Amino acid sequence: MSETFTVPARDLTKTGIPTLADIGDRLRGGAWVFVLLGALLLGLGLVLQAERGWGNLLLTAFNLACVGLGGLFLLAIQSITGARWSDPILKAHRAMPALLPVAGVLMLLLAFGAPVLYPWARPDAASQHLLHGRLGWLNPPFFFGRVVLIFAAWIWAGRRLTQQGKGAAPFILVFGLTFSLANFDWLMSLEPVWSSTILAIYGFSGMFLQGIAIVTISAIVLRRVGLLPAVSKAQNHDLGKLLFAFSCFWAYIFLSQFLLIWYANIPEETGPMRLLLQGRWMPLFYLNLLLNFGLPFVLLLQRKAKTSETVLLATCAILLAGRWLDLYLQIMPPVLRGLGPVFGPAELGGILLQLGLGHLACWPVFMKDANPAQELPQAE
Amino acid sequence: MAHDGEALTGIGVLAGEAERYGHNLPLIDGNKSYHQVTEEVFAPTERHPPLRWWLALAVTLSMLGLGVWAATQTLTRGIGTWGLNRTVGWAFDITNFVFWVGIGHAGTLISAILFLFRQRWRTSINRAAEAMTLFAVMCAGTFPIIHMGRPWLAFWATPYPNSRGSLWVNFKSPLLWDVVAISTYFIISLTFWYIGLLPDLATQRDRAKTKLKRTILSIFSLGWNGSNRTWSRYETVYMLLAGLSTPLVVSVHTIVSMDFATSVIPGWHATIFPPYFVVGAVFSGFAMVLTLMIIARAVMGLKEYITTRHLEAMTKVVLATGMIVGMAYATEFFTAWYSGNPYERYVFLNRALGPYQWAYWTMVGCNVLSPQFFWFRKVRTTPWMIFILTIFVNIGMWFERFVIIVTSLHRDYLPSSWAMYRPTFIEVAILIGSFGLFFTLFLVFTRVLPMIAASEVKGVLKNVEH
């Protein structure tokens, strides 16, 4: 394994370390365009078909929250295991949680669209036989109160972890409880008849995989730009191994859920799955498997591939697309209630919003993070 | 080659910081030389066993004898000698099966997964842990066989061409997946263990004093001479086997969990079962490794190889997996309520408040409460405390499988079929016998083969990054 990269890093000693203003300007402009265009398209989507608009807003909010949580979770794990291989890229980890407040605001915006998305938020919920008994838990005030509490917990624990480097183990405990709750509340209640005990772990596997993908992209791109000088081939190799391993983990959790529901064939549980295996949803179902597992497995199997920046970037791009599709297939079938999938303004708007907000929220935090390779003290 | 083979934890890019975090602490105490390691590791295989070993063997052999007697009773007089009835068709038999398979998983995890994560501290314990895996899987494998009504027809579970139309096995059945999975797991674990043993068998052969011993070891060491051309391929094979064993160990307990999860019984059909069982297996397996290692290191004088640092690392795994298991309990409970399904809700209420609540609360107490003591460093580094707590963990994990199986079976959809289950003496004797088998095999192993992977320990002795 040669030590030199094919694309060398820019030598910042000659040009000087750029400030937020230097690099930021062009990118920020682009990011703002994305955000505004995205919001416009999403609004258009809302007007055209309320379900798609709100569904995509939920997707956007949830995915942005997952990006933030991914960074925090990775930070916590590195701290607990005393891992040092990731020291040069920890700055990227610490920038990601900046998305949490943004995601929180977007989630709260969903209050306006809750009756469209969630059957239990509709005025006729009390008369639904399947829902009664649970309306004490699933009602808009309590639901959004929980949203506030969950985001507060994430932001507070996250701040403690990124700024002081302390509290990794408590964060993981809090994360376990709140993330499970978030998945059950925000995603599982879209189809109140359906329940799956593994849903939180499934969400976690996707979140973790996406987190590593974003960190990998950051490591490669920022190294080339010169802002993360200490990154070496070792980091790439380890990130490649993690990508491979957690892509397999995602597939394993996916199969656990799918195989068990398919096998027992209980009508209460097969509802969403049966829909996904018919009509226009079917190719998306298989595409989801391909993007999240099939292609990464094949691309990253070889040792050489795990250190090639091109292969890693391509795989991460595929994984990000796969993550979006995965969430789309979790959220939209129950929301659209029988209508087929369409890629329209709402979907595109959601994607643009994610990209734009992602940059706008994380970049300033990254640039202000002083120490380029600050290690976290080992957990006790 | 400074970064190739870089540890994922421990030795970072920034030198000098290592000492602050204690990463340059030697893995093995005592500042030993290579020859010292050879002498100390192989000594138990070359001395006659002390009296206490014979006493221990006598105890375990009598346990085994009891189990063999009880199994013979079962085979000759039928499953009627057990306490099973039509409602509760599985109880001790499958509880024991899942329990032993779960214990086996820690060995593979220590060998394979910790190897892939470059955790060098595994070298002191991986040989014993892998041996433990093999013995545990052997114990586990006895249960599906004796719980058949006609075990002499067990070969019908294999797809061989026959004259009944060539009636093939039912590949869609999780019970058949079990047959394939457990067999594969045993074969691959045995292979992996054997490959790891090759250099040490060569050392034993070189040190063999009697012709018989030398002949046997020459056959099994396959002409090993330490050649680097062989070492180079050996390392590749070892890494490939580790890479294969990792998904294998996850898949085996996943398939075991699917014995339950593919059914429609409330309390059994839960999508979380595969990862929940795997984590539970790691939990109980590590606890068993700790129990065994604490005894072994004290009795065999291996405290400098299996240090309190090794023990501490393992207790952290026990703590982490215990928390995940607790989280899984909470998730199941919440989802049962959330689903609104009265059958699901009843099963969980029955577990906590019904006639088997003593088993349920034992399980919760042992699995959720006892690992909490491992938050404290003092407990993590005190062997006798770890010993007691890990025994509780294993008791709790046995009860977890008992609770899952028996409470879900004894009261499911049709109240007119509800029944109670009570184990007979024969079933308890078979359980004791399985422990007897396990410990007998382990005792014999410690005197015949080196309990510590000497060549691997030598490789990390100086703990210097090359």
Added chain:
Amino acid sequence: MSSTEPPHRSRFRASFADPEQLLGAVKHLRAAGHRVLDTYTPFPVHGMDEAMGLRPSRLPRACLAFAALGLAIAGGFQIWSSAIDYPLRTGGKPLLAIPAFIPVAFELTVLLAGLGVVASFFVAARMRPRLRVPDLHPGANDDQFILAAELGADIQFPAVARELMGLGATESSLLLDDRFQRGDSFWDRPAGIGALLLACLPAFLLLVSVPFLNRDFQKRNLAWDGGMGAPLSAQAYDASGVLPGGQVLQSPPPGTLSRRSEAPLAFAPGKAEAERAGRELQNPHQPTQARFNRGKLVYERVCATCHGREGDNNGSLIVARGAFAPTVLVSPVVRDMPDGRLFHIATFGGPTKMKGYGDLLSREDRWQVVLYIRELQKAAAKPAAVPAPAPATPTGAQP
């Protein structure tokens, strides 16, 4: 092989106590033009592969090939056996139940990959059970780090030995013993390996052809049916160790009604049949005191609730609740009915409301009830011949 090399170069070895020193020595010797044949160490020394110029192993590719083979065999066999050769619908699953085939396919992929790569390793490293170990240097498996090299052209050993001592060698010597040549037996050469594979071929061919042997199911194959052809059935009068009473023959549970005690009644329900029963059936039982008592017992338990204790609907619950009035048993109409008809009514039920008691009362009981009803009728028909004594107590209750 030294015998094939034209100029015979001397081989030598050097032992070191430290792996770093060995690594340095190997690099030095290679740079100096010597050929390093191999090193012998108790554990793999990092960096030695590159120092010796070894190329990376091709075993990962073999692993992948075996894995693909395992997947193909497992997937193919499951599909063939479940959907083509003997299709059986089990558990409501489709014949081509691909999700259900994944676990076994995965396991067999791993199994074949693991065993295949280990077998390839043994073949590539020429490892097999050996009683004489080739190239075994003292201490190589203990604590010595040894190299074996071939002297470069025009270099004498003593000079090299001095260099090696300078690099930290604890021992260095020329290798003159033939024992240190590479293993030369027949089994190490291609011919030997080919012979082994050839020996496995018949077994492999046999295994593969078995499914095609005797596909005619009318002809019996050699098969052990596990004793199913001659099952151990229990004989009726055998002793039994497991059944209660110690015998195979068990009495039926209490309350069992015999289905074979008498010939079935050749009558159907209905008025016409009742009349026919009246003409054709006679009470087979003589009126004795015992039968009268039994009839009284049965009547009072079964019939009196509707018909009254005296057969005159006095005390009838049905009448008390105002449902309807049952037939008065002591009335002239019933008195004129033959016994058979009464029996028929008791068995199959009355023309309007009464249900039959054929499945609750035995035939004997029903006839005995008929006897008792006759007695009731006689008692009701008797005029009040008893001279009524002056009623001292005006009870007014019916006798």
